[in-house]
Amino acid sequence: MDPIYLIIVIILLGLAVLDLSVGVANDAVNFLNSSIGSKVAPLWVILTVASVGVMLGTLFSSGMMEIARSGVFHPEMFSFPNIMVLFLAVMLTDVILLDVFNSLGLPTSTTVSLVFELLGSAVAVAIFSIWQANAGDLIEYINTGKALAIISGIFVSVAVAFIVGSSVMYITRIIFSFKYRKTFRFFGALWCGFALTAMTYFIVFKGLKNSPIVATDFLYLVESNMLRSLLVTFAGWSILMALLQFLFRVNILKIIVLTGTMALALAFASNDLVNFIGVPLAGLDAFKNASATLASGGSIDTLYMDALNGPVKADIRMLLAAGIVMVLALWFSKKAKTVTETEVNLARQGSGLERFSSTPLSRSIVRWGVDTNRFFNKWTTPSFREKLNSRFIIPEQIEEQGVSFDLIRASVNLTIAALLISLGTSLKLPLSTTYVTFMVAMGTSLADRAWGRESAVYRITGVLTVIGGWFITAIVAFTVAMVVAMFLAWGGKIAIFIALALVGFILFKSSKFHQKRKLAEKANATLIEDESGIVKTSTTEVREVIGKMLDIYHQNVKGLTRESRSLLREIASKADELYLNYKNKRTYEVVPTIQSITLKELDIEQEYVQIVDYTYEITKALRVITSDSSLYIENNHKGFNNEQEEDLEDLSKKVTNMYKTYIGMMEKSDYSGFATITNIRDEIIEQCAKLTKKQIRRVKDKECSTRNSILFMNILNETKTIVLQSVNLMKSQRNMILTVKKLTDEETKKKN
Incomplete structure (x- = not known):
């Protein structure tokens, strides 16, 4: 045989x-x-x-x-x-x-x-x-x-x-x-x-x-x-x-x-x-x-x-x-x-x-x-x-x-x-x-x-x-x-x-x-039992989501300048996953979490809800930027010119600077210089307005196509949303930590 x-x-x-x-x-x-x-x-x-x-x-x-x-x-x-x-x-x-x-x-x-x-x-x-x-x-x-x-x-x-x-x-x-x-x-x-x-x-x-x-x-x-x-x-x-x-x-x-x-x-x-x-x-x-x-x-x-x-x-x-x-x-x-x-x-x-x-x-x-x-x-x-x-x-x-x-x-x-x-x-x-x-x-x-x-x-x-x-x-x-x-x-x-x-x-x-x-799934699973648990979880999530958003935003600019379809598809998928995570969290997890724990300070619950809401809005704006960018390059439209690329890279650096400044504050637990964050926010908003005017001038001079202009201005508008909501997110996270610190100090005084 x-x-x-x-x-x-x-x-x-x-x-x-x-x-x-x-x-x-x-x-x-x-x-x-x-x-x-x-x-x-x-x-x-x-x-x-x-x-x-x-x-x-x-x-x-x-x-x-x-x-x-x-x-x-x-x-x-x-x-x-x-x-x-x-x-x-x-x-x-x-x-x-x-x-x-x-x-x-x-x-x-x-x-x-x-x-x-x-x-x-x-x-x-x-x-x-x-x-x-x-x-x-x-x-x-x-x-x-x-x-x-x-x-x-x-x-x-x-x-x-x-x-x-x-x-x-x-x-x-x-x-x-x-x-x-x-x-x-x-x-x-x-x-x-x-x-x-x-x-x-x-x-x-x-x-x-x-x-x-x-x-x-x-x-x-x-x-x-x-x-x-x-x-x-x-x-x-x-x-x-x-x-x-x-x-x-x-x-x-x-x-x-x-x-x-x-x-x-x-x-x-x-x-x-x-x-x-x-x-x-x-x-x-x-x-x-x-x-x-x-x-x-x-x-x-x-x-x-x-x-x-x-x-x-x-x-x-x-x-x-x-x-x-x-x-x-x-x-x-x-x-x-x-x-x-x-x-x-x-x-x-x-x-x-x-x-x-x-x-x-x-x-x-x-x-x-x-x-x-x-x-x-x-x-x-x-x-x-x-x-x-x-x-x-x-x-x-x-x-x-x-x-x-x-x-x-x-x-x-x-x-x-x-x-x-x-x-x-x-x-x-x-x-x-x-x-x-x-x-x-x-x-x-x-x-x-x-x-x-x-x-x-x-x-x-x-x-x-x-x-x-x-x-x-x-x-x-x-x-x-x-x-x-x-x-x-x-x-x-x-x-x-x-x-x-x-x-x-x-x-x-x-x-x-x-x-x-x-x-x-394990990374998305969180266990919140009390004030310290909700603050610790929220702080960790804010740190992680800032890192992910910063990377996605930076990679999106890089993908546009290189006209890389594979890179843009990859980060669009990451942005979509991040958005869905916080959409589900906002829809299904916030209320059960609040119901399952007993907090002494309602302000902490309020800040927790706002942190989830602000993060959801940021991921939604990021999803729009990445999906529009990926679709634009996927359809073989002409990429941005040198001036547009320089504008986006300069904008990306300022957004990065804002996030890194706040991460430094989180690591030191010192928020006394928070005014620096709001100043950077105002600079970015002002820069977005200037870049919008520059793009309008390019349109009038017929330097850019219609689709090119729409994408560029959409990126600017969504970047403003990201920056505004990010600062709100940072404020809520800061307020949560300061509230817990205040409660801790009051309990210490009572014991003494």
Whole structure:
């Protein structure tokens, strides 16, 4: 046998390990978001519980392995060489696709990606086979009936999960309300008993059916006495929960959430393990079959993969090894945390920085919701509405705990998602765990009124973005897998090594992008607790933003004089990023920051608000200058003449001098010479007026074109805005420091 096939098998197994890592990074959000969002326990406890669930789930997954072998195509139509190319194209595409989505922090469906990758790769290899043989029909190669059933099941699960999640959450909240402790004393044990019984039924009674470690006689005994088993299970769990609640004062909701986390991790591993190792194990079995054929004197070129149609009994050692890799990725993957943050952010109860903006579609949906609510109010009595609304009032102590949602919602999220996924697994339907858990979480957050008028439009945009990403996943997975498979089939051994090198390069760049993004988020994160914290944070930010603005302004002048498109594009991007940071800060962070701290001096809060406002106005003006300059040079307009360049450079030096003078004052904490700053400001404003007159003279003398003049005068006008707002910024920062110093001196006098 050609050694290339052994190399392909080794590559497939290596990619399986890599795919498990990036796959868990994507799917960790499915079973971690409820525990993390409700802060049910320390992170290490949550990860430990989830790890146990993952390891158990790997042992229940062998029945799903058939999907990768015969769920999308007919393996008996593919020769051994062609099916190895098919499998390799699927794995190469899957690793890249999942890693890209992880780097962007967007949860995507590993099931959807696998199904469409298999479909795209199978179509490409089938077309290549038909072209080689000059005979055949594409429809004979694809298992269209089963593929359509799988795809339709995946997409139907979106609606089912959302409707079931929102309905159950709405009823649950009406029963318990946010002030659930009193009601929970009477019904909590029954609620938890029902939840645990449901998890036990679907995960144990149904999940064990496909497990290679459970005896058939035991399964028969359980199924023969199912009703009795369920009643005994419900009674046992309810009694145990009641004992823990009343005798040992245990918060049994935490038990439900942690158990649900383990159950959902188990359901994820049992249902989704096929997405990561199903294809490599199928490739390994194909290789073993080809080796046996060669040993008996046969030819692998005419060997068709009928053997892959048979039932699968996965090697338990392989399953355990896969489980270990998944657990390690769960603990150490930074991208898993990024994806988890996205879903928790969309489902959180409180306000804060919204990651997504609004769209016409999301605004229309919100308007429809508002109109529906008005119609409901019109046909219900005030007393009924008041009683209903009282069930959704959030106590202040819950808001102060800093959790994204409470334990009641977390338990509903986990229970419903685990039931739906386990049901799909028992029916051998490769439901998308991402679809199900994400839509359940979104349904419960909607029913829990987490999407208020202040945030609904942004949350809906986020949901639509994620769902749109799933559809894009399907299209991209099909297309890329088809292109890769065609390239591998046509290019042979050389194409395989080129594809591997390309995958390595993409993974390297993706990792760098993710690191850069997280560093930027960390730099923007601030923690303000008191006067000293807000002053320290504001002083640091003023120093940093002055440095960034000065660099951008100076580089913009340099880019114009050199007519450098690349430099102007780069600084325009930096200016835009700086502007968006302070736009978000001004919109979402200022008010929550003021609400979260208690200051003795309102003047400090006022100066803090003004600092953010002034910085926002400066970055907005800077953004106008850089974007206009970049567009001007990008359109190949004639650059500035020597006189204009000298004028801008001289202006840039004065702006630099103003900033450096103030930085010196900050470093010495001596603002006695602040009049120097105002004098420089007046000089710059006067110089801008003179330069405007000079430009008008150039226009009259027809020395400059219209676009040239417009850009030059826009730079002067925006520079005036920057200078004026910068001095205001400096005054506010100075006043803040002097106020704190005054308070400190007064406290010192009182002590003495």
